[in-house]
Amino acid sequence: MTSSATPAHARPAIPPHVPPDLVRDLDIFAIDVGDDPQAAIIRDLSAAPPIFYMPRSLRFPDWGSWVFKRGHDIRAIMQDTEHFSNHGVAGFDQLSGTGDTWLALPAEADPPDHGKYRALLNPLFSPARIKAYEANIRAHVIEVIESSAGAGSVDFVLLARKLPAGIFSQLLGLTVDETLGVIDQVKLVLHSGYDVEKRRAGVRGIMAIEKDLVEKRRRQRGHDLVSIALDATIDGRPLTEKEMLGMFFFFLLAGLDTIAGATGFMFRYLAEHSEVRRKLASDPTLIPDAIEDSLRRHSQITTNRFVKKDVEIGGVALKAGDHVFCSLVLANLDPQSVDRPLEVDITRNPNLHVAFGAGPHRCIGSNIARLQMRVTLEEWLKRLPEFWIPAGSEIRAVNSEALVLSTLPLAWADRGSCPATFG
Template sequence: MTTMFDYTIPDHIPEELIFPLDGESHPQLKKNPFAVFADLHKEAPPIFFNPAAFQGAGGWSISDGAIIKEVLQNPELFSSKNNTGFSFLLGRELDLIPLEIDPPEHMKYRIHFNKPLSPRSIAPREESVRSTAISLLEKFQSSGQCEFVEDFAIHFPVRIFMDLFGMPPEDFDRILDYENKLLHVSNTIETRSQAARDIYDYLVDLLADKRANPKDDLASAILGFTVDDRQLTDKEILGMYFLLFVGGLDTVASSLGFAWRYLAANPKAQQQLRENPDLIPGAIEEFFRMHSVVEVRRSVTKDVEFHGVQLKQGDFVNLITAVASLDSKEFENPLEADFERSPNRHCAFVFGPHRCMGSNLARLEMRVALEEWLNRLPEFSIEEDAEIDVNLGAVVSLARLPLVW
């Protein structure tokens, strides 16, 4: 082991491949991370070792979009097993299913979600989703201002997920508190670990309730899933519950925040969508592309030379989906919004076997939010002199977004 930049570097890492990437070495990450990610290939090697990754533990990262996609589609060499870190926080092994299950076993679990999360199954939820958006908007619509992250972006997807999953509405504040403590990496390990345990205990109680009182919701439906002609174990069910709990809360809120920041700073884009609502589906894909908020982790399954770099079994690889979505070799003028961009094979929902199961619901939420905002509110902008900082981590998000109209 050697020490550099106040980080410990494993001996098998060549010095020329070391490139620190965090809020200290790149202060712009806290203001506009996507500008940094779009230009990362100009600064860092295609595969580089970031000693700041994983809260200072260090790991490989990639600045080339094509290589990111290659890794995501090669689970034999780059495994998802135990890669979210939640087992560590919980203090017990719990695979988040199917995310932390590698092929071929992965599809035995994943296939059950294809129907309940399909476009056909999600479409009937539109009325409820729209009602949620309207009820939130009406609370501040006449005031001429809001703090978008707190007043809308967080509440909207959480309420929708709780309804989909069959959680009691009165648990909203509790769920929000768990989410905040678990997912914000600025919190201490102790705080996040306690939140993980609290969520686990909550889900154990939820499982018992669904067994006793099954309803027409996703949590109840999971109880009927089978694998290899057997019923799921409680541990497997809790692994599914935990994954959906985490995945259903933070990512859409983050995507909403960045999309609304763009619209607030670009009145011509607002007007374009108001005058041409048929462009909204294309705008949604463009917002997901421009602001791919998720970073995912894989672990190397064997010693291998990969694109000229020696990787060791057990090495972690951090995949910044925004780097692939902003790759100028695939997307012309990647930092500029083109609501008619086609094709638009962005990486916001990841590639390969672990592509996001909730993408259809995310698209519905984004579309309804855009439609209701543009129909109900006049031109909006960011409050003058507002400081807009970014929360860094596995999901990048805006800390706040004060809007006025």
């Protein structure tokens, strides 16, 4: 399977069927997100209609895109594989500059192929396997926390990148240090401000890592992603080299970066809300629900689709070849769908957020992300229940299709030295 040019690539910035009153000179990826990217995006789009068309974006500068603000519209698009296609939405093959074509799998595959590729990953994400991961995740998290505790302060963004390296080193069959090197390449792809050369360097770096791993696993199998891909079959045939590369890319970019980013947003919130932090420290059973509403409030991902058949959504006619952005940030902060959307409520129930997407492409690793965040909070709050952002510190965020904090200075007092009235 290869990616191919879609009709949108050759379209004018504003196709004739787009009503002029829905066109806005906006770029959701050019918004100055400050230190609270989700709130900044909501603020800057507040005057835009519920559905609007932006002629170009930093993400896709060669064509225009529809943007939907209402949660129910975004859910409908993500669940509708009849009218909307994922084929080519990532475009990492084009970014590589090699001239070769391949898809990030299963993310860029449409049904029925999507289900076949996704099924290959199921062994890594079965309930039994996820349960078995917990002990190793916990041991790694404890090691990371305790190795940093004595310093009294840290840029938590750097620490947060180390936390999921434990589980991903297992899933990839790498050492933790090797996994941290992979994370550096992922960061180049996702958080280089759409600098083409930096992103290309990251893509090629990941390609080189994958090629080396494939050669090693051909000689000696393990229980990791690459070994699974080498032994897998689709429709009775082995996976091609391009399919294995595509699965590797999907796996890295869909998981490593987003878990670290979500953890950073959660810790930033708790550093600024001592009453919530102390509730969780005194009653860890509240942690899972707190994680859910942090994931909603601090959603990170903006995915996208191509229209493959004419369809009407929210009263607007979309034509085959149109491009659509589906912002999970907008979906989860839509005041028509969520009461008090910008407030984290650790007792929110029900909490029907779409931080992990919706429909057949919903994140396959969502339960690993939840497990990683839960274990991290449990072990951190046992050891460092009082932490804060030092006065005068600068917090920065990066605007992209995967929102993250780029800096988060934290300081702390250990439990033994913490006065009763601290904070």
